[in-house]
Amino acid sequence: xxxxxxxxxxxxxxxxxxxxxxxxxxxxxxxxxxxxxxxxxxxxxxxxxxxxxxxxxxxxxxxxxxxxxxxxxxxxxxxxxxxxxxxxxxxxxxxxxxxxxxxxxxxxxxxxxxxxxxxxxxxxxxxxxxxxxxxxxxxxxxxxxxxxxxxxxxxxxxxxxxxxxxxxxxxxxxxxxxxxxxxxxxxxxxxxxxxxxxxxxxxxxxxxxxxxxxxxxxxxxxxxxxxxxxxxxxxxxxxxxxxxxxxxxxxxxxxxxxxxxxxxxxxxxxxxxxxxxxxxxxxxxxxxxxxxxxxxxxxxxxxxxxxxxxxxxxxxxxxxxxxxxxxxxxxxxxxxxxxxxxxxxxxxxxxxxxxxxxxxxxxxxxxxxxxxxxxxxxxxxxxxxxxxxxxxxxxxxxxxxxxxxx
Amino acid sequence: xxxxxxxxxxxxxxxxxxxxxxxxxxxxxxxxxxxxxxxxxxxxxxxxxxxxxxxxxxxxxxxxxxxxxxxxxxxxxxxxxxxxxxxxxxxxxxxxxxxxxxxxxxxxxxxxxxxxxxxxxxxxxxxxxxxxxxxxxxxxxxxxxxxxxxxxxxxxxxxxxxxxxxxxxxxxxxxxxxxxxxxxxxxxxxxxxxxxxxxxxxxxxxxxxxxxxxxxxxxxxxxxxxxxxxxxxxxxxxxxxxxxxxxxxxxxxxxxxxxxxxxxxxxxxxxxxxxxxxxxxxxxxxxxxxxxxxxxxxxxxxxxxxxxxxxxxxxxxxxxxxxxxxxxxxxxxxxxxxxxxxxxxxxxxxxxxxxxxxxxxxxx
Numbered sequence: 001x002x003x004x005x006x007x008x009x010x011x012x013x014x015x016x017x018x019x020x021x022x023x024x025x026x027x028x029x030x031x032x033x034x035x036x037x038x039x040x041x042x043x044x045x046x047x048x049x050x051x052x053x054x055x056x057x058x059x060x061x062x063x064x065x066x067x068x069x070x071x072x073x074x075x076x077x078x079x080x081x082x083x084x085x086x087x088x089x090x091x092x093x094x095x096x097x098x099x100x101x102x103x104x105x106x107x108x109x110x111x112x113x114x115x116x117x118x119x120x121x122x123x124x125x126x127x128x129x130x131x132x133x134x135x136x137x138x139x140x141x142x143x144x145x146x147x148x149x150x151x152x153x154x155x156x157x158x159x160x161x162x163x164x165x166x167x168x169x170x171x172x173x174x175x176x177x178x179x180x181x182x183x184x185x186x187x188x189x190x191x192x193x194x195x196x197x198x199x200x201x202x203x204x205x206x207x208x209x210x211x212x213x214x215x216x217x218x219x220x221x222x223x224x225x226x227x228x229x230x231x232x233x234x235x236x237x238x239x240x241x242x243x244x245x246x247x248x249x250x251x252x253x254x255x256x257x258x259x260x261x262x263x264x265x266x267x268x269x270x271x272x273x274x275x276x277x278x279x280x281x282x283x284x285x286x287x288x289x290x291x292x293x294x295x296x297x298x299x300x301x302x303x304x305x306x307x308x309x310x311x312x313x314x315x316x317x318x319x320x321x322x323x324x325x326x327x328x329x330x331x332x333x334x335x336x337x338x339x340x341x342x343x344x345x346x347x348x349x350x351x352x353x354x355x356x357x358x359x360x361x362x363x364x365x366x367x368x369x370x371x372x373x374x375x376x377x378x379x380x381x382x383x384x385x386x387x388x389x390x391x392x393x394x395x396x397x398x399x400x401x402x403x404x405x406x
Numbered sequence: 407x408x409x410x411x412x413x414x415x416x417x418x419x420x421x422x423x424x425x426x427x428x429x430x431x432x433x434x435x436x437x438x439x440x441x442x443x444x445x446x447x448x449x450x451x452x453x454x455x456x457x458x459x460x461x462x463x464x465x466x467x468x469x470x471x472x473x474x475x476x477x478x479x480x481x482x483x484x485x486x487x488x489x490x491x492x493x494x495x496x497x498x499x500x501x502x503x504x505x506x507x508x509x510x511x512x513x514x515x516x517x518x519x520x521x522x523x524x525x526x527x528x529x530x531x532x533x534x535x536x537x538x539x540x541x542x543x544x545x546x547x548x549x550x551x552x553x554x555x556x557x558x559x560x561x562x563x564x565x566x567x568x569x570x571x572x573x574x575x576x577x578x579x580x581x582x583x584x585x586x587x588x589x590x591x592x593x594x595x596x597x598x599x600x601x602x603x604x605x606x607x608x609x610x611x612x613x614x615x616x617x618x619x620x621x622x623x624x625x626x627x628x629x630x631x632x633x634x635x636x637x638x639x640x641x642x643x644x645x646x647x648x649x650x651x652x653x654x655x656x657x658x659x660x661x662x663x664x665x666x667x668x669x670x671x672x673x674x675x676x677x678x679x680x681x682x683x684x685x686x687x688x689x690x691x692x693x694x695x696x697x698x699x700x701x702x703x704x705x706x707x708x709x710x711x712x713x714x715x716x717x718x719x720x721x722x723x724x725x726x727x728x729x730x731x732x733x734x735x736x737x738x739x740x741x742x743x744x745x746x747x748x749x750x751x752x753x754x755x756x757x758x759x760x761x762x763x764x765x766x767x768x769x770x
Contacts, residue, residue, distance in 0.1 A: 306551075306553065306579070306581075307581060307723065308682070308683075344681070344682050344683070344699070345681055345682075345683055345697075345698055345699055347682075347683040347721050347723075347767040347768060347769045348767065348768045349581050349723055349765065349767050350581070350747070350749075350765035350766055350767065350768060351580050351581060351765060352578065352580050352581065352582070352583060352649070352651075352654055352749060352763065352765045353580055353649045353650075353654075363747055363768070366768060
């Protein structure tokens with residue numbers, strides 16, 4: 001229907017495994033598990049559909065995967081190759097429309113609304129995009145098309161593998177209603193449990209609940225979920241944005257002079273800021289720490305870095321130094337924040353003498369952070385934590401980037 | 407104390423001594439220059455407790471003595487005098503500078519409070535050409551760190567290469583490392599490898615650069631001493647272990663590139679307008695430098711190059727790369743690379759005396 005929004009969600013199928021197959025065609029048809037050797041203590045990063053038939057799934061210990069599917073080909077994570085192919089996919093998407101919003105290494109949203117005249121009907125364009133990715137790169141993908149991001153994302157998930165599903169305008173509610181609630185992105189095991197305790201199992205059940213009820217249980221997320229369950233999603237497809245700064249802060253439930261706790265919080269905030277930086281492919285040259293005392297007096301200190309970085313290990317070190325300078329012993333702390341500015345195109349200056357260990361600047365640190373990002377992109381921020389930040393409640397992830405202004 | 411001397415001479419040694427006064431000084435006596443006059447020698451000294459400068463000249467000394475006055479005042483008044491000769495006299499807590507133009511009295515400080523300044527004693531150990539010394543310091547000092555938290559990296563390693571009659575100067579801030587071999591004469595076998603503050607080396611180079619004389623170098627009482635003409639600079643050593651840089655010097659390389667030095671400098675300069683990090687691509691007969699800053703703009707340049715080995719794409723901090731190529735002496739810059747994640751080595755075409763090891767930027 002002309003004029004209706006046309007939002008396409010495109011999601012690569014078992015992306016890491018598919019890339020490995022492109023690099024080594026002899027893997028075609030075989031169960032492939034990316035993550036490492038089954039004799040090691042790692043977890044599965046990705047499993048091909050053949051391996052999934054044996055019950056193997058992501059985040060499962062490699063050893064268990066080895067027992068379930070002993071015939072599988074186990075491969076180490078070759079993130080740089082995946083990143084390269086991710087960019088190649090992106091190049092193809094860019095040829096169709098500038099309205100592309102990447103949503104991770106293996107998925108993206110495209111707004112095809114304005115493309116009808118130039119490219120034709122979105123349904124046709126969607127299939128053309130999938131065909132080109134398959135023909136030119138050899139990678140299978142699935143796509144969902146609807147009027148709203150959330151619906152398209154659910155649709156592409158159901159279309160997998162190598163499929164396409166269109167939800168026509170007006171059909172959103174009908175499409176979503178029979179699905180279990182956890183199909184809505186953002187509904188994790190905890191949320192599902194809470195809803196299940198109330199007898200809510202399907203998205204249709206959700207729509208029967210008044211918005212106030214959801215809001216009282218889930219906070220502001222409840223309000224959004226209430227809309228998403230109806231197939232209403234106000235989020236637009238956003239092109240690259242100009243990010244001027246990234247900042248995170250935490251207010252303690254009770255004011256504190258527990259400095260180790262504050263330092264752990266600084267680590268957590270550094271992690272969150274850097275994760276946001278990496279997502280935007282940016283690096284920072286200026287770190288600030290903000291401290292608010294129980295009397296609401298607020299203090300801030302900055303430090304300029306010798307080289308740009310996107311590693312929390314480096315940020316945390318500086319943040320602790322700034323904290324020491326700000327510290328007024330004995331005064332209760334109400335809030336602590338980390339802010340990164342002076343943002344430049346990503347690129348981490350390597351250190352000549354750092355490669356021996358996971359020191360800031362080293363390649364190993366980069367790889368560690370990449371792995372953490374991957375795990376968190378898939379299973380949420382709290383899926384994995386550094387020891388000293390365990391138990392710090394990070395809450396839901398808030399909007400993470402400061403836009404415009406200075 | 408009474409001294410008569412040429413104004414140019416005293417002005418010159420006072421200006422030299424001023425180089426030894428730190429701008430961050432907090433102890434009043436260290437803002438001063440020590441003036442010693444005896445046996446027809448006038449000596450002006452300064453120190454910041456890490457480094458000291460001692461400059462001397464012939465003068466008429468009818469009455470010997472010592473005093474300390476503000477270095478800045480002394481330097482400023484001498485610089486602005488026109489007369490050919492000056493006379494300085496110390497009495498009643500004032501140092502009086504008498505010239506054709508007039509008389510200027512500077513409040514004195516207590517010479518007893520001034521730290522002891524090391525003097526050059528005994529025979530020299532090593533000698534290097536002044537111009538070569540200046541060049542070597544210019545080539546290495548930029549790679550030194552200014553981060554006081556890692557003191558060793560604020561210094562330059564001076565290491566002997568006995569067989570070749572050379573001193574190897576090495577400095578690094580852990581992102582890049584510069585190495586230069588300086589030809590010296592003298593008894594290298596007696597040389598003890600040491601790390602000296604790069605700031606002191608810069609001052610010696612500056613002083614040596616304005617003179618044709620050789621630089622004499624020796625270790626004395628755990629101080630590194632440099633003598634150029636009538637000047638002696640002494641510096642404390644930096645304690646600690648210099649990073650093992652030898653392991654960084656790649657044995658082989660997969661890609662070797664030669665580019666025109668002037669051309670690559672100009673290309674980097676233009677690219678830096680658009681971004682800090684350069685994407686440096688090596689192809690069959692050229693290198694391509696691209697930069698990109700989202701929402702600002704981007705740049706793309708190609709420079710003809712002699713390429714041996716594999717094609718490669720690697721990221722560099724443009725400012726660091728610029729420091730490396732500007733220090734190259736030959737018409738062409740040689741760049742050896744192994745992998746995008748491993749250090750690259752920049753250097754002269756056909757001579758290994760200068761090496762600049764640059765850790766790449768991992769582009770996302």
